[in-house]
Each structure stands twice: as structure tokens, then as C-alpha cells.
Amino acid sequence: MKSIRAKLNSSMLIMLVSTLGFGFFAYKKNNSLERIRLAVSGSLSLREKVQDLDIERHDSDSVLELKKVKATLKEDDRRTSISNLIQAYNSNNPKLFAKRVKEFEKLERKYFKISQWRIQKIKKTVHFYLLIAILTPLLGLCGLLYYFNHGVLTPLQHLSHRMMEFLIDQYTFRFSTPPNNEIGNLERTFNSLAQKVLNNMDELHALDRAKSEFVSIASHELRTPLTSIKGSLGLLSNDIVGTLDVESKEMVLVAEQETDRLVRLINDMLDLAKIESRSLTLKKDWLILNELLKKTALGLKGFATAADVNIVVQCHDDSCEVEIDSDRIQQVLTNLISNAIKYSPDKGIVRIVSVLNQQGLVEICVTDQGPGISADNQNLIFEKFRQATDSSNHLVKGTGLGLAISKALIAEHNGDIGVRSKDGEGSTFFFTLPQWRQHDKLNPAQDIKAA
Ligand SMILES: Nc1ncnc2c1ncn2[C@@H]1O[C@H](COP(=O)(O)OP(=O)(O)OP(=O)(O)O)[C@@H](O)[C@H]1O
Ligand SMILES: [Mg+2]
Structure with a gap:
């Protein structure tokens, strides 16, 4: 199979050669058309000259002119007819002259007819060549566009889809028989x-x-x-x-x-x-969210007091229960709250608030009044051993593992974790818990699923 470049080059060459070739043919034919037209008008003026001849008043100038015209003619029978005509004219025989004029007229009319027919025929040929000279590049261009669309753009689109699939499909896709281009x-x-x-x-x-x-x-x-x-x-x-x-x-x-x-x-x-290594097993149970938040906050009260920080807990619904591994979610909360305390200013307030977000999931937010986190660092801090803020002057030095562990634990609970913050304006760390209910009743989303 030819390469795409070779195909493009050869089709461009074909288009160029056929346009130039047929254009040249059309030009040549048009020239011969002009020649026949000239000859036809010459024949008409010749007929006029012959009609003007008067045998009674012999005119040697006219005879000379006729001889000149005769010398330019290519057709033998026309030359003979004029010679006969001149002879009859010179012989002063009116009868013979009239006969020769008739013969001449007949022949010239025939010649005129044939010429007209040839003109029409050549005209058609010129039109045909011109049409091909114009149509070839047009059709070629359409063909090239069609080929470019189907032979280049579509496979490229296919390739980019396959590449996306390769990424999404856990790196399994391969092209089986790639074309030879x-x-x-x-x-x-x-x-x-x-x-x-x-x-x-x-x-x-x-x-x-x-x-x-x-x-x-x-x-x-x-x-x-x-x-x-x-x-x-x-x-x-x-x-x-x-x-x-x-x-x-x-x-x-x-x-x-x-x-x-x-x-x-x-x-x-x-x-x-x-x-x-995927060897962590969660022990999930239904727990009252408000109690979990309060219990975790209480566990960090000593740390908060030492840092001169106040903790405020606000739960959107006292009867809200979440299905979680309580030790692991407490571990996440402890990290988020202790971070918030670490980075709070003296007399700062750390708020632990739960809400029902727009997607119908329980969202827990831990907000502080600390230095905030720049946009560049907001994704980095969820990676292992990444620290964005210097905490050397605070109570506890960290290792930069807390958020990485929290992220993994929340993912194990099918939730999301993130941060909303601006440099110098405090931070709000949040995570979602999809499994929740009120008292012992399933939440509306789960009711629909169950149905
Ligand atoms: N509330 C916050 N305000 C400002 N920066 C924060 C806050 N929470 C986390 N960070 C930044 O994110 C980094 C990573 O936090 P992470 O909890 O993973 O680690 P750590 O607290 O330093 O150590 P560890 O939690 O492992 O003891 C912190 O070092 C800090 O730079
Ligand atoms: Mg931490």
C-alpha cells in the first residue's frame, strides 16, 4: 500500500498533467478552428468576387485577383474549378462561363457546408477538452478532500480515541494490524x-x-x-x-x-x-455522625487548649447516621482537625461542620483561620511527604503523611477529599461520605436505588 504522502503527490501530479495537457489540446483545436473560420470567410468573399465578374466587360484586374486567391487554396478541386472559371471568362464564351460559374458555386457551397460541419465538430472537441481541463482539478480536489477526511482525519480521530481508551482501560489496548502508511x-x-x-x-x-x-x-x-x-x-x-x-x-x-x-x-x-498493597480491611458500621464529630473534637481538646484555639462542632442533622469504619474516619478527622489547630493563630477558631451537599452526600468540613494554602500547593499536599507550610514554630512537627493517608482512607469509603483555600485567608478541608441515613431509615437516594 502506498504512503499517504506518495498518494497525495501522485494525485497532484495527475491533476496538474491532465489540466495542462487538456488545456493545451483545447488551445491547439481552437487555433485550427480559427483557421477554418478564416477560410470560410475567404470562400464567401471569393463567391462575391465571382458574382461581380461580367463577361461583357472583361476585367483583367479581377482575373489577377482570382489567380492570387487560387494560389492560396489548398483543395485541388477548388483550384481546378477557379482555373476552369478563369479560362471560360477569358474565352469570352458566355454559355461556358455561366456553366463554370454554376459549377464553382456548387463546389463552394459544398465546401462551405463541410466547413460549417467541421467548425461545429471542432467546437465540441474544444469544449470537451476545456471541460476536462477544469473538471480534473475540481474532481481531484474533491477526491483529495474525501481521502483526507476518510484516509487521514478519521484514522487520526480513531487513534486519539484509542489512546484515550488505552489510558482509561487500564493500559490494555493495542492496534492489531496497522496499515502500511x-x-x-x-x-x-x-x-x-x-x-x-x-x-x-x-x-x-x-x-x-x-x-x-x-x-x-x-x-x-x-x-x-x-x-x-x-x-x-x-x-x-x-x-x-x-x-x-x-x-x-x-x-x-x-x-x-x-x-x-x-x-x-x-x-x-x-x-x-x-x-x-490493598490489604487494609474496613470494619464498617452505622454511626451517629454528630457523636463521632464531637468525640473526635473532644479527643483533641487538650491539643487545642495548648495551642490557644477553640473548636466548634456543628452537625446539620443530629439524627444523621453514616456507614463507616469509625476508627479510620476518626483518623482522617483527627489529622484534619490537628492540622487546622497547628496552623491556627492564637485565639483562632476551628469549625467542624457537616452539611448535605448538592449531590446529596454528607460533607464534613474543617475550617481554620490559618495562613491558607496557595493554589499550586493544594494538590501537592495530598501526596506523600509533601508539606507546604513551615510548621517549625508550632506544637507538633508533622511528617507529611496525614493527608495522603486521609485521601486513601476516604477513597476506600468511596468519598472525595479536597481543600478550598486562598493564601492568607484560612483553609477549609472537606470530605464526603456517600453512605448515610436518618435514624434507621434509608436516605432518599438509597430508597430509589433499592427500589
Ligand atoms: N489547615 C492547614 N493550613 C495550612 N496548611 C496546611 C493545613 N493542613 C495541611 N497543610 C499543609 O499540608 C501539609 C501536609 O499535611 P499532612 O497532614 O499531610 O502532613 P503534616 O500535618 O505535615 O504531617 P502528619 O499529618 O503526617 O503528621 C502540611 O505540612 C501543611 O504544609
Ligand atoms: Mg497532618
Whole structure:
């Protein structure tokens, strides 16, 4: 099969050659048409001259003129007819002259008729050539447009749809028999790219599994000695193994705080590893939302008081129940609320509000009056170990895992998580919970589904 470029080039060449060729033929035929027309008008004037001849008054100038015309004629019979006519004229025989004039008239009329017929015929040929010279590029252009549409644009559109499908369909699509042209080359390149992506994905999955395994094993191994370190530090700080001086106690307290931080980090990493290896199982149950919000806020009251921040809880409906893994959603809420407290100014207020959003889902919002998050950072902070704000002057230093874990846990509950914020204007972190009901009654959306 020819390439698209070769097809385009050859059809353009055919169009050009046929336009020029037929245009040239038309030009040539038109020239011969002009010649016949001239000859016809010459024949008419010749007939007029012969009619003007008067045998009574012999005119040698006219005879000379007739001879000149005769010399220009190509047809033998016409030349002979004029010679006979001149002879009869010169012989002064009126009868013979009249006979020759008749013969001449007859022949010229015949010649005129044939010429008219030839003119019509050549005219038709000229028109035909001109029509082809004009139609060829027009039809060729239409053909090219049709081919461009079906042979180039449609396959390109097909290719872009297939590429989208490849992305959506978990990278499985391949072109089976690409055509032998530029589009086919594109499809072949796409196939190679797809193969490369698949190979890399397999490698990445293997690496990811190895990483998750390593993190789980390492975390377990680290947690055991940390528990005994924490226990020993507790014994020391509580003066059970002897009284410590103030300076030593302070150092033991720092060691205890850092141990707590390490335990938190290890627990977070274990959680992430479980979620990523899809080995996290949720224990879902129906719970009253208001109670869950209040309980979580109460758990963080000490932290809020130390930071001089007030927490306000507002639930849209006291009877609203949500189907969740309460430990995991509490983990999400704790992270969002502790973040809000961390970044609140002194005497700031953190609001925990639940609403029923436009899609009919329960939405929980945690709003603070902190520094806010720039648009650029709003997506980044949901990735692992990403931190946008310097929290060094706050109560707790984070690791940048809280939001990544929250995002994964909310996804496990089929909800969405996000942030609405502007630099310097506080932030509102929100997440949705699709499964909810009032008391023991299914919510209207679920009623419809059940029906
Ligand atoms: N309410 C907030 N106001 C301003 N920035 C915030 C807020 N919440 C989160 N961030 C930004 O998002 C980053 C990521 O938050 P995330 O909860 O994932 O990590 P962390 O709080 O730093 O550590 P961790 O939660 O793992 O202890 C934070 O470091 C901070 O830069
Ligand atoms: Mg956090």
C-alpha cells in the first residue's frame, strides 16, 4: 500500500498533467478552428468576387485577383474549378462561363457546408477538452478532500480515541494490524509505547510491592524496640528506677516526645503500606455522625487548649447516621482537625461542620483561620511527604503523611477529599461520605436505588 504522502503527490501530479495537457489540446483545436473560420470567410468573399465578374466587360484586374486567391487554396478541386472559371471568362464564351460559374458555386457551397460541419465538430472537441481541463482539478480536489477526511482525519480521530481508551482501560489496548502508511507508523509507535508503558508498569508494580513489603517488615521490626525504649523512658521519667535531677528529666522528656513521634511515623507508614498493597480491611458500621464529630473534637481538646484555639462542632442533622469504619474516619478527622489547630493563630477558631451537599452526600468540613494554602500547593499536599507550610514554630512537627493517608482512607469509603483555600485567608478541608441515613431509615437516594 502506498504512503499517504506518495498518494497525495501522485494525485497532484495527475491533476496538474491532465489540466495542462487538456488545456493545451483545447488551445491547439481552437487555433485550427480559427483557421477554418478564416477560410470560410475567404470562400464567401471569393463567391462575391465571382458574382461581380461580367463577361461583357472583361476585367483583367479581377482575373489577377482570382489567380492570387487560387494560389492560396489548398483543395485541388477548388483550384481546378477557379482555373476552369478563369479560362471560360477569358474565352469570352458566355454559355461556358455561366456553366463554370454554376459549377464553382456548387463546389463552394459544398465546401462551405463541410466547413460549417467541421467548425461545429471542432467546437465540441474544444469544449470537451476545456471541460476536462477544469473538471480534473475540481474532481481531484474533491477526491483529495474525501481521502483526507476518510484516509487521514478519521484514522487520526480513531487513534486519539484509542489512546484515550488505552489510558482509561487500564493500559490494555493495542492496534492489531496497522496499515502500511504514516497513520500505520503512528499506530505502530503507539503500540511500542504501550508495550513500554506496560513493561514499566509491571516493573513499577513489582518494585512497589517490594517497597510495601520492606516498609511493613521494617516498621514491625522498629516498633518492638521502640516500645521497650518508650517503656524504659517512662520508668525513668516517673522516678521508678531512681530520682533524676531536673536537667536529666528534661532530656528524658525530649527523648519520650521524639519516641512518640517515631511511633506515629511508623504507624502512618504501616497504614500507607497496607492501603497501597490493598490489604487494609474496613470494619464498617452505622454511626451517629454528630457523636463521632464531637468525640473526635473532644479527643483533641487538650491539643487545642495548648495551642490557644477553640473548636466548634456543628452537625446539620443530629439524627444523621453514616456507614463507616469509625476508627479510620476518626483518623482522617483527627489529622484534619490537628492540622487546622497547628496552623491556627492564637485565639483562632476551628469549625467542624457537616452539611448535605448538592449531590446529596454528607460533607464534613474543617475550617481554620490559618495562613491558607496557595493554589499550586493544594494538590501537592495530598501526596506523600509533601508539606507546604513551615510548621517549625508550632506544637507538633508533622511528617507529611496525614493527608495522603486521609485521601486513601476516604477513597476506600468511596468519598472525595479536597481543600478550598486562598493564601492568607484560612483553609477549609472537606470530605464526603456517600453512605448515610436518618435514624434507621434509608436516605432518599438509597430508597430509589433499592427500589
Ligand atoms: N489547615 C492547614 N493550613 C495550612 N496548611 C496546611 C493545613 N493542613 C495541611 N497543610 C499543609 O499540608 C501539609 C501536609 O499535611 P499532612 O497532614 O499531610 O502532613 P503534616 O500535618 O505535615 O504531617 P502528619 O499529618 O503526617 O503528621 C502540611 O505540612 C501543611 O504544609
Ligand atoms: Mg497532618
